[in-house]
Amino acid sequence: MSVAIKVENLSKAYQLGQIGTGTISRDLERWYARIRGKEDPFLRIGESNDQHSKSESNVVWSLKDINFEIKQGDAVGIIGRNGAGKSTLLKILSKVTAPTTGKISGKGRIASLLEVGTGFHPELSGRENIFLNGAILGMRKKEIQRKLEEIVDFAGIERYLDTPVKRYSSGMYVRLAFAVAAHLESEILIVDEVLAVGDAEFQKKCLGKMGEVSKGEGRTVLFVSHNMASIKQLCDKGILLNNGIVQYSGKISKIISSYFINYNKQEVFFENDDFSAKKLYCTNAKNQTVNSVTNGSELFIKVLLEVKVQNPNLGFCIAIYNGMKELLTCINTFHIHSEIASLGTGKHEFVIPIPKYIFNEGEYFINLHLNSSSGDLYYIIENCYTFTILDDDKRRGGIYRDSWPGQISLVPNININVVQ
Structure with missing residues (x-):
């Protein structure tokens, strides 16, 4: 199976507070290092991305020396605490932002759903945004038209299709954005935690579609969520991020266990x-x-x-x-x-x-x-x-072959009385 995404020595640094080094000479030194392909001379190495402590430096490493490979057709869950670097990693993979150091090589077009409204123009209608997103992915107009009815049906917003998306609720935004990302012909689908905006029925529908995309169509899925039940249902492999580094990678069941063990320490x-x-x-x-x-x-x-x-x-x-x-x-x-x-x-x-x-x-x-x-x-x-x-x-007694329904799991003592 071919490699869909390969990440080598990937790091991303953000500067806190005021942008710039403070002097023109140092700004020029940083610019000269960048055009020569060298690392920023003013970054401090070895600082962890701890949100609760104040650093001596105004530079924070959101990701540091990340390395992994994702095979074509894999469904990979990326988990970690808030601030671990999950969203930053997805933005780099989606080419929304550039890495500070390292490189990414990939095979195929990427459709990403990173946050509510990403990639949509608020003044355009839902229909126009579908064609816009398809064009960004490099699809022809006829290809998009062929998928249009399926996208609209999945999103359930046919009545509002020709309304500017700035008038959509956040739930409608997410429904349309996910439908576009999942149905247009991209080889890699990247989904951040935005599905939490949708209702429970739509979340279930999205998980089913992502499973179909991965297992049925052989496309690669990267999924970030704090809902471990959803991660476990969809993904067979996982990556655990902690303070900007890959702590574990492998089978999703072991990754989730490692996450909980570290969380509860x-x-x-x-x-x-x-x-x-x-x-x-x-x-x-x-x-x-x-x-x-x-x-x-x-x-x-x-x-x-x-x-x-x-x-x-x-x-x-x-x-x-x-x-x-x-x-x-x-x-x-x-x-x-x-x-x-x-x-x-x-x-x-x-x-x-x-x-x-x-x-x-x-x-x-x-x-x-x-x-x-x-x-x-x-x-x-x-x-x-x-x-x-x-x-x-x-x-279970053979009644329910999947999980027992409901929130509680009560096994009552049932008495049978003879009624005269």
Whole structure:
């Protein structure tokens, strides 16, 4: 199988604050280095792209020495935390921006959907923008006309086709933009996180189309999303970015596991005069720290707090979200305030058991809300732990061959009474 995209020693640096080196002589030195194909003499090497810390330099490396190959027909998921360099990488691959160093070689035309409105002219109608995008990809007018009806039908905006796209909602924009990118004859399809704008039905439709494009038509798909369920459904391979470098690449199941393991290594920390929050984690019935269990097994959420004073002014809430970031439940300490108020100083572990067959299979995210005993909010720690529920095949009984439907996975005790 031929190589669709090859990336060699790719780096991208951005200058923060005011653009320029500060003097004309240094600007000329930078320009002279660029025309000779040399690296910028004023870039500082070795600084990590940490959004939470202030650097001595006003230059940040969004990507640093990236190397990978993508085969033709592969569906590749690119994952990582915010600021890892995912969108920058896609912009470089789409030729929206140029790399600072390194090179990219590719085979075939690229259609990309990077953000709402990219590549559309707001004054042109939906129909005119379809032809404009096709022309940019190098397609002939007859080729675009042949695909026009299929694009309009997929986007579901036939009524507004001849209306200027500046009057479209963000959802309509994304529907048309994705339909254009997926149906025009490009060999490589690049999709950033914009699908989050669409509704759940359209997201499902888009995932189905990307799967068809990759597996049915042999086209290459690069997909960025924070929804791990969507990534897992579509992609067979993945790339994990961390602070601008490729941390792992390979099978998507291993990449997602590595992402969650690294994500959950970070300890929760908050401190005030009454207490400090040390850690939140999950264990199984054997008291082993886990990132995944079957829905037929017990799961325990544990919060480690250190109390500094007698009768601490302390409370907390655990909010659990599904992969679509929908709130499923909140578990709070409201009913045990008297027990918390009587705690002595020292470290205390709060254990919250999650019964069997409550959550269906999928990825789940925990937010920790720290508050006073009266309910005043101190701090919210978002996505402080992520866990995966795997399906227990024993209860399926041949009815559902795919995932069990619904958000919960309840297996009730069903009693049968004789009615006279």
